[in-house]
Amino acid sequence: MNNIVNFYSERPVIITDAEKFIDSITLPDYQFRNLVVVGKSGGRQLYCDFGSLCYLNKTKLLQKKHSCRVVEQTLDKTLEKLLDLLVKNRLGTLSATSVRNYFNDLRIFSSYYFENLSHLAFNDYTACVQCYKDTTELLLLKKANLLASSKKCYSDFFKLTVIQRVFAESVCLLHNIDLNNFKLISKNLSEVKLPKSDSVASKEELIAFYDFNKKLFYAIRDFLINNKQYPFVFSSEYNSKIIYYPYSVESANRSRKYPNLLFKENGFLRNKVEIENIINNYVETMSGEKLKSTKLILMDTYDKYKNWLIQNHVDERSRSKATLINYAITAFSMCFYCESSINQQQLFDLKLDDLSDFNPSIKGVRVCVIKARANYKKTELLIAAPMLRFLKDYKEFRSWALSFTSTPNIDNLFFELDVSNGSTDCFKVSNFSVNKTSRLRRWIKTFIADFRWIAPQLIRRTVGTVFFNETKSTVVTSKKLGNTPNVVGRHYVNASDGEHSEQMDTFFQTLHDSISNKYRKTNHIVAVHIDETTTSTTPVGGCRTQNPMRLSEFTEDFEAPNCSNFASCLFCQNYVAHSGKADIRKLMSLKKIFIMAGETEESLVMINRINEILKALYDKYPEKKIDFISVAESVQCGELDEFWQDHLNMLLDLKVDFYD
Template identity: 25%
Template sequence: MFVERNIEYISPEEIDRFSTAYIPNIVIKLNLSGSTIYLDFGTILYKNHSTVSRKTHSALVDQSSLFIELIEPLHEYFLDMLKKYSHASIKHYFKVIRNVVKDLYSIYDNIDLTEKNLALNLYQEYTQFLMIDRSTKLKKSIADMGIYNRKQNVLAEILSRSLSTNIQEIKNSYIEISSKHKSHNQPIVEDDFQSFFKANESIFLILNLILTTNMTSHLPLKFHLDHLNIQLIIEDFHNIQEQNTNQIITIRRNKIKMINLAFAAFVNCFASVSAINFSQLLTLTIDDLKNLDSSTKGVRVTTIKPRAGYKRIELSIPLKFKKLLNEFLSFRNWVKNNFNFLQREDLLFFGLSNPLAINRENELISYSENQHNLYRKWFKTKFPEINWIPVSNLRSTIANIYHNESKNTQVVAKKLGNTPQVINTAYSEATG
């Protein structure tokens, strides 16, 4: 018999609410291209449920079919996603997770996620199931084979949380399904790379100047970037008349918007010299920067690399970048001193929430794919003549530059935090 639940509608930005809510009753509310999309966790956690109602955006469920062992690991896994993924990515992974669990429901009557041997056997058997299905689809020339790799990875993420173990232990227990169409990111032409860096550097320095010298009330402001021969206008993001509110609140919201843009601009600069992965950017702390006080050595960055078995690796930043880095650290301190933070003040990169409700305090939020994508859209409107470069392509371009200058895979490997073997396979296109 199907029954209703006490549904709680939560948006990805409401991290605190999600962390304490009962996930079988959660409906995630996403904003995609101006439309609101609803995702009901009940359609994952209950084996038996009705179709989702258009009115309530939720399904009726058979309470006896609740997958109890999945609640905690799925809650933890999705909480991590909310902190770093855009709304579109959250929707994608929700569907992948739902399909994985549907597969498990179709294969097994009883599913054990907590006993290690049974869980590892489940991972092996599900991998075999995917490989058989994949081989069938290959004969029919289905294009996107990467979904099988993603489904295998999703189960590994869930099992690692259920067993409280390193995900690499799960993945190392059996073969990994590779994506048929997996290709490595191509390097960018060096002139485009330099223009992209200079544009982001200029944006950061200009926004830093406007914010720290209290010029926000004088928007719009025009700047001419001589080295790019481009005029940059920093406009009033939240017009007073449109918002129908007072000037002080509007200025504050403009500041928040510019702070988020400034952080994103510097993130691109940082990635351009460090060759860091985007996932590593999200978790860097201020303590991960070494040699900050040295006047003769470049900065060292220590970080965890998931695809290297979650080992701690070290990346290098050239000495000539230290001046801009120090500018950023001063700006970061200015932000900290002007806003009250309740969590994760040690994060190197972060953002501030910019709520429409004027009675809500702006909160520190982890830097995320969503913040980066919002900056990308703004950047493209300001610099249509400059190619946007994703962080992954910045990394491959740096590999290309170092390879061309040194002709030595050891040098490239050290810069990227890889092994020479990885360089030979992943960055074999890095030739002059």
């Protein structure tokens, strides 16, 4: 009997960036079996050996080689062709941070292929259709078994949907078939959603988290810039203190017997007299050589601690200082996540110049960033006025920290100092990464075990939920998160009944305060024509001419006026407001309907404009105060203008729900 020995060997790989797949012209010549694509994860480069997926036998990725060893004899050329089609079709639409996720999808499909599909003649479309139907039935059965199991593993559900989806995509690409039509031949596996028990933090938790990190940043900044004596001690509303010693002291505390005798409860080293008294009390039961030896050990330990603390205080480029700088930068980054709702990769790539656009209309900074997963389009994020001083202080601290490095003029807003080599003449600067976030979390929890740590992804979901609950608008929420409304609805909104009624803190208020003014180019009152006689009558007042033109004070994002939509007349250059009681009732009746509709984005914008027009009328005719009051009271009691009452009745007949 012949035994086949598998020899794992390296192969000549082609390494390329994911962005090269956007345009086939930029792609290098390659065989798929040798393709390695560079993505990103946590701010660091990540190598995905796509070519290895078409080999049955392969090793794990060799970090130094950026590729896997494979058994050449186990190459499947049919799978290679399918994977090549899939990658060329999809990779150009993904960001560098999504490359790994897609690689994992293809890895799941590759494993399933070798187990179940390697016999299939993919060139035979009829055979593919039948196999797809059979595979779907098998996957549905597996899903049913998983649902019936007491120990559900949600990753297993995910794998089933990936197998079906990638199978369908590969067949359609190979035979040039419309994917949506192809999926109709069999039932689609629906995703099983993960439980959302911890899908968002509470508003109070997020505000407390922000405040804690802000105080921590300022405490470290003050300690370092003013060159204070170690240890660094940080007190917060938690009962425990954070006490940071230089590395030499930390190491000694872990290995020596007496540190608790030498340090006070506040973390500082005792003075010489206190130490001598403690030593005498500690060794009073000893005698002879043991007494002498113990005294010498304690005093020697004390002297070493004192020298270490002094040395780290004097050394401007100690490892301990670099570590605290990293903690301060990370603490600020957590506040920046809370304020801007930026995603992690955008924060890693953020440049100092990106924060130079002060916008007086929002009294803050409008940050423009490139969003790779949205086809590299530019998206806007907002930094509110209350954080501008905080941002200025961080920039000053950043410049101070970079002065200890060999690259003081880097572009990135966030960075980290390499502390792996201890004290050096100049710190080495590296890219900010998710590792720093994890280290800050571990450091804080070492002292405060019950500290509520909120990860960046959870911050983003929480802010999205709070904004949506307050505005009832995925459009407004998408502006805050830099996403499309559909993406916000799927991933960043988790509304609860209680949250709908909560008031918004100033912490999140910047955008919400301007919802009713969001389509305006100015914060000033937009003027309105009043009581012009040469006009036709409308359900909201009068009209100069039926030639709708948007008022110049409103942006092009706002829907243009339309003569068939009388509410939009309020934003038209030809609209005229009348001051008679009947006309006041028209405006107040329309306002009443929008109030009944709830605090949607459209309602807030319309109500604000109606209030503005009513104020203009009242300012011009203050003698009509009684008319305004009487009309308002009667409308509140349900006596609406006839046209708008009919309009309301029609909405009710159509089963439109008010006051949900």
